[in-house]
Every structure is written in C-alpha cells, then in structure tokens.
Amino acid sequence: MNFRHHQHPHDTNDFNAIVNPGNVAGANGADPRTHRPPFAVEAMDLVKDYGSGENAVHALRGVNVGFERGRFTAIMGPSGSGKSTLMHTLAGLDSASGGHIMLDGEDVTTMNDNQLTMLRRHKIGFIFQSFNLLPMFTAKQNILMPLTLAGGKVDRRWFDQLVGTLGLGDRLGHRPNELSGGQQQRVAIARALIARPQVVFADEPTGNLDSVASAEVLGFLRDSVRELGQTVVMVTHDAVAASYADRAIVFADGRIVSDVREPKAEQMSGLLMELSERAARQARRMPSMDQLIGADATATGTATAGTAKPQHAKSTR
Numbered sequence: 524m525n526f527r528h529h530q531h532p533h534d535t536n537d538f539n540a541i542v543n544p545g546n547v548a549g550a551n552g553a554d555p556r557t558h559r560p561p562f563a564v565e566a567m568d569l570v571k572d573y574g575s576g577e578n579a580v581h582a583l584r585g586v587n588v589g590f591e592r593g594r595f596t597a598i599m600g601p602s603g604s605g606k607s608t609l610m611h612t613l614a615g616l617d618s619a620s621g622g623h624i625m626l627d628g629e630d631v632t633t634m635n636d637n638q639l640t641m642l643r644r645h646k647i648g649f650i651f652q653s654f655n656l657l658p659m660f661t662a663k664q665n666i667l668m669p670l671t672l673a674g675g676k677v678d679r680r681w682f683d684q685l686v687g688t689l690g691l692g693d694r695l696g697h698r699p700n701e702l703s704g705g706q707q708q709r710v711a712i713a714r715a716l717i718a719r720p721q722v723v724f725a726d727e728p729t730g731n732l733d734s735v736a737s738a739e740v741l742g743f744l745r746d747s748v749r750e751l752g753q754t755v756v757m758v759t760h761d762a763v764a765a766s767y768a769d770r771a772i773v774f775a776d777g778r779i780v781s782d783v784r785e786p787k788a789e790q791m792s793g794l795l796m797e798l799s800e801r802a803a804r805q806a807r808r809m810p811s812m813d814q815l816i817g818a819d820a821t822a823t824g825t826a827t828a829g830t831a832k833p834q835h836a837k838s839t840r
C-alpha cells in the first residue's frame with residue numbers, strides 16, 4: 524500500500540518529529556519549528572461519572588494521557604474499564620465530569636454544542652464499536668457523509684484508494700442491511716478516514732472481522748499512520764491487534780495501569796491475564812450480595828468489603 528502521494532500538507536514537516544520526537548521537542552514539549560504541541564489530543568485529570576450518589580459509576584477516575592501526532596496507539600483493558608468512555612469524551616461525543624481535553628490547541632470541555640459539532644465534523648473520525656451507519660443511505664453515501672456534511676470536496680483518488688484497499692468496490696450501491704458485519708465495519712472505517720481528520724478514534728474496529736480481514740484493516744490503519752502521518756487511537760481486546768500499534772495503554776477501573784511502547788502480542792496478553800487474575804482474586808475477597816443482605820438482616824452492622832467472611836461456599840466462587 525502506498526499513501527505517499529496523499530500526504531497531509533500540514534503534516535509533512537512533522538514527519539521527523541513523529542519518528543523521533545525527543546530530538547525536536549522544545550522546552551514546553553512543542554515542536555520548535557511549528558510551535559505545535561506534540562499531542563494531537565491530550566486528556567488532563569479527565570473524570571467521567573455516570574449518574575450520581577450511590578448509583579454513580581466512576582468510568583474515568585482522573586486520566587492523564589497525551590496521544591502524539593502521527594502515532595498509532597492501542598487502548599486495552601477489561602470490559603467496563605472505561606475505554607469507550609475515554610474515546611467518546613476525547614472526541615466530544617460525551618461530556619466530561621471534570622478535567623480538560625486539549626485538541627488542536629482548544630479545550631474540548633469548554634466548547635458549546637455548535638463548537639462540538641464543528642469539532643466532530645472537521646477534526647475527528649470515529650469508528651464506533653457498533654458501526655453507526657445510516658441505514659437509509661448506500662455504502663458510498665455513508666462513506667462520503669463527513670464531506671457531504673462539511674461541504675468538503677471529494678478527493679477521488681483517496682476515495683478509490685480507501686474503497687480498493689478495504690475491498691468495498693462492489694458493495695458501494697448497497698445499504699447497510701445488505702452488507703455483512705465485516706463489510707459494514709469497513710464502510711465505517713472508510714467514512715472515518717475520508718476527510719483525513721486530525722485524529723481517528725477506532726473502537727474495536729476489527730471486532731467483527733475474520734483474521735484475514737482484520738490483518739488487512741490493521742495494516743491499513745498502520746500504513747495511514749506511517750505514510751500519511753494520521754493519528755489513530757484504537758480500542759481493542761486483541762493483543763495481536765495491539766501489536767500493530769506504536770504504543771499500548773492498558774486501562775483498569777477507569778485508570779491507566781500500563782503504558783507500553785512497541786507492544787508485542789505476547790507481552791500484552793500477559794499483562795491482560797495478570798489484570799484479570801488480580802480482578803478475580805479481588806472478587807473472591809469481596810462479600811457477595813447474599814452475604815451483604817444476610818449481614819444486614821442479622822443487624823451485625825460490621826460486614827464491610829474485605830472483612831466479611833464467606834457464609835456460603837457457592838457464593839464465593
């Protein structure tokens with residue numbers, strides 16, 4: 524695959540910075556030649572709570588992370604650890620409860636609805652965990668939707684290259700309900716890349732693909748980073764998928780617990796295994812709902828997490 528002739532004009536100067544950011548970053552971390560911060564998007568003390576009081580879910584518990592321009596970052600972690608929430612808040616699709624998000628020199632957390640719409644339209648490409656294609660439009664219309672909405676011109680060569688690489692050539696006239704899950708996902712990927720946004724967020728982009736299609740899509744995302752300077756942040760459960768990235772961040776319970784450069788598949792599955800074993804050990808120490816209700820009914824008032832003794836063998840497994 525060759526993206527060379529489609530290089531972003533504003534990203535060509537940044538290429539060395541991408542390859543070796545340590546050599547060109549100024550005192551404040553910005554590239555001294557362009558004065559642009561090294562991060563395409565950055566979260567500072569980012570907090571996201573759903574609901575309030577006793578029912579509150581703390582989905583993000585003060586996350587600090589910057590995603591370098593022209594890099595491919597994978598986000599991993601157990602189900603419910605906050606990966607999608609992080610992506611949605613960074614992309615301005617969901618509001619933050621606290622902290623800040625800097626994207627292209629602007630704080631996303633202070634934007635009004637109009638500004639957020641413009642941000643999503645012009646600077647962000649999002650590949651959703653559940654595709655989110657528009658059912659009444661064909662594959663081609665879906666792919667071109669970001670340009671249609673933004674009033675942008677179609678770059679025919681880029682469109683053809685996307686469609687060719689993603690193997691969608693003969694499906695362009697079909698509506699989403701006439702496409703397989705994998706084809707819908709590939710349409711969603713083309714739609715996210717068509718306007719060459721500042722950042723592409725991909726939430727499990729290979730979740731519905733077989734291993735061959737998966738490898739093609741991952742190779743495609745990696746090449747768009749290497750050759751175009753595209754910034755990609757991708758959530759994945761698959762350690763092999765993560766090994767395509769330049770960096771992998773591991774989430775657990777709304778926090779970053781590991782940050783790995785040049786991740787290897789084996790290393791990442793080891794890390795994830797360790798996390799799930801730790802979670803299982805913790806779960807065994809926690810009292811079950813039965814025990815809490817039982818403790819309450821006997822009015823001892825002393826049962827707290829970590830101190831309650833298991834009462835029923837079955838409920839501790």
Ligand SMILES: Nc1ncnc2c1ncn2[C@@H]1O[C@H](COP(=O)(O)OP(=O)(O)OP(=O)(O)O)[C@@H](O)[C@H]1O
Nearest residue numbers: 573574580582600601602603604605606607608609
């Ligand atoms: N709209 C919502 N309202 C209430 N709670 C929510 C909402 N969205 C997410 N949550 C909760 O926030 C936590 C983080 O969810 P999130 O979807 O970010 O997890 P995830 O890491 O993407 O999981 P998965 O791997 O299953 O996609 C979970 O406990 C989830 O139940």
Ligand SMILES: [Mg+2]
Nearest residue numbers: 606607608652
């Ligand atoms: Mg998710």
